[in-house]
Amino acid sequence: MSWRGLTWDHPRGYNALAAADGPVHWEVQPLEGFESAPIAELCAEYDLVVLDHPHLGEALARDCLAPLDEVFAAADLDRIARAAIGPAYASYAMAGRQWALPLDAATQVMALRPDLAGPPPATWEDVDRLSQRGGVALSLAGPHAALSFLSVCAALDPALDLRDGGWPEDDTARRAYEILAPLAARTPASTKTLNPIGLLDLMGRTDELCLIPLVYGYVNYTRAPRPVAFHDAPRAGGRPGSILGGTGICISRRARVDDALRAHLMWLMADETQRGFIPDHDGQPGLRSAWADPAVNAAWGNFYADTAATLEAAAIRPRHDGYIAFQTRASAYLREAFEARTPAPDAIRGLRAMFEASQPERTTA
Template sequence: MSYRGLTWDHPRGLNALAAAQGPVTWEVQPLEGFESAPIADLCAEYDLVVLDHPHLGEALAHDCLTPLDQVFAADDLARIADGAIGPAYSSYAMAGRQWALPLDAATQVMALRPDLAETPPTSWAEVETLSQQGGVALSLAGPHAALSFLSVCAALDDALDMRDGGWPADGIAERAYDILAPLAARTPAHTKTLNPIGLLDLMGRADDIRLIPLVYGYVNYTRASRPVAFQDAPRAGGRPGSILGGTGICVSRRAQVDDTLRDHLLWLMSDATQRGFIPDHDGQPGLRSAWADPKVNAAWGNFYSQTAATLEAAAIRPRHDGYIALQTRASAYLRDAFDARTPAPQAARRLRDMFEASQPERTTA
């Protein structure tokens, strides 16, 4: 049996899946599509969908995914859970079931040009000092203003975990806003519309940016014409603050899973494949063993070893049905608030109001 799969249009999202030559024909859509396209529409058309964990609430509300305990043996899922790095596996658990395999692990980390920023900052205070010298850009386009904000909140609050409906306390939100506001004001104007891929592409071919303190890590840019290095996200006293990204493979309700597909997916998540085939084909593996592998690190500029601590400590976003739209609205609000120099208490209250209004039970007809 053959299957249709949908992934995202980037070497990290496509190359390994396409090269695997399994029973799946993979098609692509832009990264922004996964940040906005209704998941139920995608699952109606495709057997396998690669998505990010914040889409789970929407997917479960529309009952368009097959829980993986109906696809795989418990021992197979337990092995993958034990081997996954950080919350890469657990982020796809919701309502007592597992909904995706963590093929790709990522989180927001620090990106820099080592030839332009010889000593990487380790704290937000050091980022602020470096920013005053120029060449420091925040990731603000699309949903990323909100994601940067939540990452700083995670740096300020070690216990922040929003997977079950939490939100940063107002005091934490105000401090995070005050950290980001001056950095946003100094971010070069021509970079503010660039998504993470665009930012890293610019960093890897020109000298406009020497540091991005928070951006989703893409191992591929360690091999850019002007190589980009990656380090742990900045701290504000505790853990390196970051919001989990990455992608998982989901099985839609329309798929009729056979042993060939099941074996292929387990092969993709095997230790040997994650440490060899996936990184050899531009992928970013989801198992801890690959991130710690000396050969994998040597081939990719130590991307994995230099950012693994951030991934292990990454916070999980809200996942309720309505969060994806909130993420977009909150980012637009933050960009406007930074430009308008809105006071932090006012911004924090507005963001909390937006979060509360996004909850399904608060939606009115």
């Protein structure tokens, strides 16, 4: 028996799954589809779907995923929960159940060309000073303006918890906006439509960019023609602020799971697979043991060791049904606000209103 799976079309998202020679036939969608495609439609077509944790609210509202406690033994899920790095496993827990296996772990970190930027800046003040020389770009395209904003909020407020309808206090939001606004103004216009893959590809092929202070980390670019180095996100308070990314494997309601599929998925999450097969095939593992492994780090420019602290401290995004649409609208709103030099109090008032309107219980007919 074979199953149909959907992942995203980048070596990090596809190569290891395709090379695993398992019972799943994997197809791909672009990064933009991965970030915003309606999850219920995908689950109607595929047995397994690789997704990001903010889609959970939408998926649960449409009852299109199988809870993993109905598929795997509790001992297997407990092992993975203990072994996963940072909140990679916890981000897929909602409504008292687990909905995905954390195959891939990622968060926003700092990307730079050491030959152009010098030592990595430690704080947002350091980033601002470096940006005045040019060649510093924020990640603003698609949903990433909002994600950059929330990351700086998380740096300013280490207690910030967004997962169950939380939102930054107005003072925190104002300070985050004021940190990002001048950086957005200095971001090269040619980069403002590039997603993280496009930004990192540009940095790895040309000398146009020396620093991207917040971008989802892709280990693959440590081997770019002009190697990119990755470091912990800038600090503005007690922790390197970052919003969790990464991907989990979900099982749709349409799937008919048997022992072969269970065994294959447990093999993908096994310690030896995560420290060997996954990084050997361009993947970015979800277990802490892989991120701490000296051989894995030696092979990939110390990517994992140099960014693990950010991942351990990463904040989980809101996951309510309606958040994905809010994330898209909020990013467009922020791009316009940065361009128009909208005063911070006005900008954050608008963002809060949009977020509150996105909550299902507050939506009016």
